[in-house]
Amino acid sequence: MTTTINTVEEHLKPQPATEPRWQGAQFLTQVAVMTGRSLKALKDPRMILMAMFQPLIMLTLFSQVFKSMTQTPAFQAQYPGVDYINFLLPAILMTTGVQAAMWSGGGLANDLKNGVLNRFRAMPVSMLSVLIGRSLYDVVRNAIQLSVLAIAATVVLGYRGSLTGTVAAIALSLFVGWGVSWLFLALATWLRNVEVMQMVGMMAIFPLMFASSAYVPLDGLPGWLRVVAQVNPLSYAVDAGRGLALGTAELAPFLNAAGIAAAFAVIGMVFAARGIRKP
Amino acid sequence: MTEYMIEVDEVSKTFGEVTAVDGVSLYVPRGTVTGLLGHNGAGKTTLVNVLSTVLPVTSGSAKVAGFDVTAQAAEVRRRIGLTGQFAAVDELLTGHENLVLIARLLGASGKEARQRADELLEIFDLTDAAHRKAKTYSGGMKRRLDLASSLIGHPQVIFLDEPTTGLDPIARTGLWEVVENLVADGTTVLLTTQYLDEADRLADSITVLSEGSVVASGTAAELKAQVGSRTVAVKVADRGDTRLALLALTEAGLHPVHDEERHTISAPATASTDLAVAVRALDAAHIEVAELALTEPTLDDVYLNLNAAPAA
Incomplete structure (x- = not known):
């Protein structure tokens, strides 16, 4: 080691002036660099495959088990002549997007154990860029998963929604998932525990998924559950996505879903940015 | 400045x-x-x-x-x-x-x-x-x-x-x-x-x-x-000479202590001439010396000393 040090010790010299050599990257560069850092995880496809497994199973099972749902009066009244798979896929797209938000929290909790985060805190770097990088990575990963789901449903299960509508539904799911993910990112910066994050995620997501219009039309739910499902923000997203895919889009659920997701994003960002500064 | x-x-x-x-x-x-x-x-x-x-x-x-x-x-x-x-x-x-x-x-x-x-x-x-x-x-x-x-x-x-x-x-x-x-x-x-x-x-x-x-x-x-002084440490070649050495050093005005376990006689050195004093005293008494050293306190002494002191 000694010899190499002596020959190249020039490079260790601090700059003579008090001005540092570099002034710190612009915020957008920071975000790009942080996103690139997170995206390197995509080189390992196991995470994506694992995360895909559950929605694929749910899509396959539910499309068979609940097929007879189309015979019920509630379904026929609200969705006359609609195949169950066409009714189900947009909902699975939304629930998968929201589940991915939950995974974001676990992923960040894991990343927070990475020593390099400590270095960032003592650098001219906004810790918000770490969070944004993480959430953009989640959006990319989610986009891959949702596309695979839609293609599998079309090829294997006979899904026949409108193409542009389905793409729009995926885009909405990505936005909703992104918004919700900020709540979980904020939680992760304060809890800092992967297991706890997964438990919290499960507890929050499962009731939201089932007490909603995702698998059964609202009118097909028992009275008290219908009330819950009506105020469940996930129902707005499901209704909006379904409207897009079936070509019966209405503006109200779309605006509700996007608005709530945006609000979650802002609230989550504020708390996450504060939480992540703690070493 | x-x-x-x-x-x-x-x-x-x-x-x-x-x-x-x-x-x-x-x-x-x-x-x-x-x-x-x-x-x-x-x-x-x-x-x-x-x-x-x-x-x-x-x-x-x-x-x-x-x-x-x-x-x-x-x-x-x-x-x-x-x-x-x-x-x-x-x-x-x-x-x-x-x-x-x-x-x-x-x-x-x-x-x-x-x-x-x-x-x-x-x-x-x-x-x-x-x-x-x-x-x-x-x-x-x-x-x-x-x-x-x-x-x-x-x-x-x-x-x-x-x-x-x-x-x-x-x-x-x-x-x-x-x-x-x-x-x-x-x-x-x-x-x-x-x-x-x-x-x-x-x-x-x-x-x-x-x-x-x-x-x-x-x-x-x-x-x-800050911590203690230097010490003169002596090891005599023949253990039988220990008592004689203690006596000679005391007569020379030092305050020797015998550490039986380490077979060492040590005396705090207050002046820089104390090492020479010890050498002359031992030589005059015809005691054969195996080791003779002036030891500096180590940082360990500093560290232990300070941490042993109750926090004020």
């Missing part, structure tokens, strides 16, 4: 009820090394975290490289490097990717970042491992990558928090040489350590922390002088 690169003025840091750093003042001149010595929980890491803008101060003020750590944190961050107790590297990235990442965040272009990464990989003898993931690195290699990451932006002040903990002796010596080179080039270093030999070798000035407060500071020599 001395230019101070680290100025700490009555800084305290509390976590709820716990006071981790309690009214510490510290001044580090440019191009020197100050060693923060203390056991676990003495507040060393907390102080480093405050000075490197990772933690906000509770009270008091501190300047690093001439900028206030609270009001001008961004300026401070552009001028410092921090190597913490646990390697702050991304184990999922390769060594090269780690260095490029940090350089890009500091504002280097892609090309500059790759150049700087290659330079530092060479300096730290990591070129062969450059494209391996950092998680495959040994402890010493991770430490070197960690230090290399801290040096990317040519920092004026470097914080080294227990940099050699867990390293093997060769890696330790290598790291010391790097630090010495940095200092020779004008970098200012604040080093925390539990190892007295490390502080003794690297630090121009030592500050001893205990329970968040400064309990002693000065050069290694000054600290040693």
Whole structure:
């Protein structure tokens, strides 16, 4: 080691002036660099495959088990002549997007154990860029998963929604998932525990998924559950996505879903940015 | 006038009820090394975290490289490097990717970042491992990558928090040489350590922390002088002469004590001539001496002495 040090010790010299050599990257560069850092995880496809497994199973099972749902009066009244798979896929797209938000929290909790985060805190770097990088990575990963789901449903299960509508539904799911993910990112910066994050995620997501219009039309739910499902923000997203895919889009659920997701994003960002500064 | 690169003025840091750093003042001149010595929980890491803008101060003020750590944190961050107790590297990235990442965040272009990464990989003898993931690195290699990451932006002040903990002796010596080179080039270093030999070798000035407060500071020599005096230590060749030797030394005006276990007679040396006095007395009594030495107090003595004292 000694010899190499002596020959190249020039490079260790601090700059003579008090001005540092570099002034710190612009915020957008920071975000790009942080996103690139997170995206390197995509080189390992196991995470994506694992995360895909559950929605694929749910899509396959539910499309068979609940097929007879189309015979019920509630379904026929609200969705006359609609195949169950066409009714189900947009909902699975939304629930998968929201589940991915939950995974974001676990992923960040894991990343927070990475020593390099400590270095960032003592650098001219906004810790918000770490969070944004993480959430953009989640959006990319989610986009891959949702596309695979839609293609599998079309090829294997006979899904026949409108193409542009389905793409729009995926885009909405990505936005909703992104918004919700900020709540979980904020939680992760304060809890800092992967297991706890997964438990919290499960507890929050499962009731939201089932007490909603995702698998059964609202009118097909028992009275008290219908009330819950009506105020469940996930129902707005499901209704909006379904409207897009079936070509019966209405503006109200779309605006509700996007608005709530945006609000979650802002609230989550504020708390996450504060939480992540703690070493 | 001395230019101070680290100025700490009555800084305290509390976590709820716990006071981790309690009214510490510290001044580090440019191009020197100050060693923060203390056991676990003495507040060393907390102080480093405050000075490197990772933690906000509770009270008091501190300047690093001439900028206030609270009001001008961004300026401070552009001028410092921090190597913490646990390697702050991304184990999922390769060594090269780690260095490029940090350089890009500091504002280097892609090309500059790759150049700087290659330079530092060479300096730290990591070129062969450059494209391996950092998680495959040994402890010493991770430490070197960690230090290399801290040096990317040519920092004026470097914080080294227990940099050699867990390293093997060769890696330790290598790291010391790097630090010495940095200092020779004008970098200012604040080093925390539990190892007295490390502080003794690297630090121009030592500050001893205990329970968040400064309990002693000065050069290694000054600290040693504070604790006890030097001693004259004698080993007689024939154990039968021990009594005779004690008598001869006492008559010469010394106050010898016999340590049976180590078979050594020692006497505090109050004057610089005491060694000569002992030699003459033993010679006059015809006692054959196996070993005779004037021993300096070690930093261990300083350390143990200060930490044994109840915190005021």
